[in-house]
Amino acid sequence: MKKFTKDEKFQAVRRYMDETISYRHLANEIGVDNSALRYWVKLYEYHGNQAFACPYTNYSSDFKLKVIQWIKDEGYSIREASAL
Numbered sequence: 001m002k003k004f005t006k007d008e009k010f011q012a013v014r015r016y017m018d019e020t021i022s023y024r025h026l027a028n029e030i031g032v033d034n035s036a037l038r039y040w041v042k043l044y045e046y047h048g049n050q051a052f053a054c055p056y057t058n059y060s061s062d063f064k065l066k067v068i069q070w071i072k073d074e075g076y077s078i079r080e081a082s083a084l
Contacts, residue, residue, distance in 0.1 A: 002031055006052035012037060013044045013051075042083040 004012075008030075016026055016037065023041075027034040043051040059067075071081045 004032065009040050009052050010044075010049075013040050016041055017044075039079060039083065042080075046083055 012030055023034050023037050027037045
């Protein structure tokens with residue numbers, strides 16, 4: 001699968017939101033998996049223009065364990081929780 005730049009992801013999300021186009025149709029058109037496009041849209045809905053900023057950060061083990069417990073308690077999937 002091709003790597004997409006931040007700008008390409010943003011353009012795909014804007015197209016989905018601005019046009020009457022299905023996830024599947026747009027995903028096939030740009031060559032990305034349907035679920036990846038849905039994930040990008042969710043990221044944008046939660047984080048706006050910062051959605052595709054560099055995600056690399058360092059978190060303490062304690063913080064990671066708290067996040068895992070929160071995910072279990074709230075019933076989120078890993079993908080849903082990572083979009084928040």
